[in-house]
Amino acid sequence: MFSNALKCIGNQKYSCVISKDIFTRYLTTTEVAAALRPFYFSVHPDLFGQHPSQRSTNENSLKQLSSYIATVQSRKRTAPCNLEFYLRDKKNESSTFRLVKIHLNMNDIRTVVLTVLKCCALSTEYVDKIPKPVQHMKAYRVMTDDIDFNDLENDPSFSMSAFNSKIKEAKDEFRLKVWIKRNYELARKLTAAHQPLREEMIKLKKSFLDRLGVLDIYWDCGWNERHFMGCLQSLKAMTEQYPNEMAILRGRTLVFAPFTGVSLDGHIMLYNGEVRHNWLDVS
16 A cells, blocks of 8 residues: 555654653554544545435535645644535435535644544544543654554554545445445345245236226335235225225326325325325325
């Protein structure tokens, strides 16, 4: 990961901050990335693929945040930074967004991370468990040729590369190929396990098509096949109990959906989460 950076440092001496008998404790790059992981998954541009404006805003703000964190970790002077991020509304994830504005004007990486998390109403438990840095300690800089390459990722000099690497890893989590590879075996097992249920559904559905003269019956809801089967069984019970009322279904398409009524296409819509006797209101 850091091969190019290693070539550049050559014989340069490595500096570290030492206080009297105690090393000052800063958040490492790995800890920063772990603390901000929930934040990345909340504002990741790939979540806003169908909303180019929000996607662009989050992309630009992530770049600014990455640069700001790298500057703080390298112990350089920072300029005030104003960021804007869009987060999906948890109550209505499909279309509503919440705009969060974050103002950064601090040189302590811990405070930066906490500010970002709190502004987005995310948990700070991970950071709170990390020991705080020792305050008011006299420090001096020591130059040495002994570089610990095993801990190079946590060194401020290379924090930018490490930070960008963590963003790339988070982005890779959203790739379809990775998701399919990870879930293929589980999907195959679930498909095989549900095969008997699926065959029973086909038989029950066909019986309705023949008996009631329904053109088609299909499922338009995010719930699984077991709920579809439950709706078909409820419909079967109603057919036996109210045969006359079921005549309204002849020549129609029946859809189990998130509401009860008639669609613009003339389809009969029955809410899958409703008490079945309420379905009679359609007639």
